[in-house]
Amino acid sequence: MTWDDGNPYVDRLTEGVHAYVQPDGGWMVNNCGVIADAAGTAILVDTTSTERRNRAMLASLHAAPLAVVNTHHHPDHTYGNGFLPAQTLVIGHEKCRDEVLAAGLEATKVITAPDYGNLVLRPPNLTFNDTMTLHLADFPVALQHVGRAHTSNDVVVWLPEQRVLFAGDLAFAGGQPFLLEGSVAGFRAAIAHMRALAPEVLVPGHGPVCRGDEVGKLLDGLDAYVAFVADVAASAYQQGLSPLEAAVKHRDNPYQGWAETERFVGNLHRAYSELAGNPADHRLTVASVWPDMVAFHGGPIACHA
Numbered sequence: 001m002t003w004d005d006g007n008p009y010v011d012r013l014t015e016g017v018h019a020y021v022q023p024d025g026g027w028m029v030n031n032c033g034v035i036a037d038a039a040g041t042a043i044l045v046d047t048t049s050t051e052r053r054n055r056a057m058l059a060s061l062h063a064a065p066l067a068v069v070n071t072h073h074h075p076d077h078t079y080g081n082g083f084l085p086a087q088t089l090v091i092g093h094e095k096c097r098d099e100v101l102a103a104g105l106e107a108t109k110v111i112t113a114p115d116y117g118n119l120v121l122r123p124p125n126l127t128f129n130d131t132m133t134l135h136l137a138d139f140p141v142a143l144q145h146v147g148r149a150h151t152s153n154d155v156v157v158w159l160p161e162q163r164v165l166f167a168g169d170l171a172f173a174g175g176q177p178f179l180l181e182g183s184v185a186g187f188r189a190a191i192a193h194m195r196a197l198a199p200e201v202l203v204p205g206h207g208p209v210c211r212g213d214e215v216g217k218l219l220d221g222l223d224a225y226v227a228f229v230a231d232v233a234a235s236a237y238q239q240g241l242s243p244l245e246a247a248v249k250h251r252d253n254p255y256q257g258w259a260e261t262e263r264f265v266g267n268l269h270r271a272y273s274e275l276a277g278n279p280a281d282h283r284l285t286v287a288s289v290w291p292d293m294v295a296f297h298g299g300p301i302a303c304h305a
Helices: 050-057 075-083 094-103 184-195 213-239 243-249 264-277 285-297
Strands: 010-015 018-021 031-035 044-047 068-069 089-093 126-128 132-137 139-145 155-159 165-173 203-207
Touching: 010 075, 010 203, 010 285, 031 155, 050 075, 075 094, 075 213, 089 094, 094 126, 155 184, 165 184, 165 213, 184 264, 203 213, 213 264, 243 264, 264 285
Parallel strands: 044 068, 068 089, 089 126, 165 203
Antiparallel strands: 010 018, 018 031, 031 044, 132 139, 139 155, 155 165
């Protein structure tokens, strides 16, 4: 896996299927996808975080998209919905719609560096609960809710004939995953779900596209990381350490070279919540743990959106 020079680029995955990759893949800098059939019907996978970035992504398309599938509600994947043509259908899990509406534009108050442009909140207007299949002219596109993992409403976009998987933020390539609004055990279950599909190409929500053996290595690494978080949390919780204290104590770890190390603290907050016996849908917000993440980071957290 290699990084580009920082400029967004289109990665051809197979005939009619492309990933729109935005390095360096950090906060508010995500990947999107484009799926087009022989008849010229195009479906997007996610939008971007700012007006400028979304207009650049749309300019790379050869046709107006019929629909966009939001893999989850986070703003880097949904803020761009408002810049799509009015007739474009926005598809997502039913909880994705709820969360987009509940969060509003709150993220712009937490991550303040980007020029977001003239944002218009636009939640999914077609929702589903478990699975949905979009039938294009010559192949199906399967949408699968994998349960609570990164968020409550994670959806993978699976092309069974092409063996291509758009994983959204169930996969970070080169960066630490984020479990704060999801589930520790659920994230591992989502990894198992993706592994069972046996994709030949995997497009992560952040980071470069993985192909062949890279797919298994990525999933194995993510699974090992989440297991590490769970182990640290179990030990530190018993010792009475706070999530921040636990993260500092275990700062030197096998994953310290992955980007966005401050997510370690947020992940420990979620693990602690589960250890405390809180229900799976107990709400933890980025804003509430951001000070701990900044403290662990050692200063302001950069955003290149």
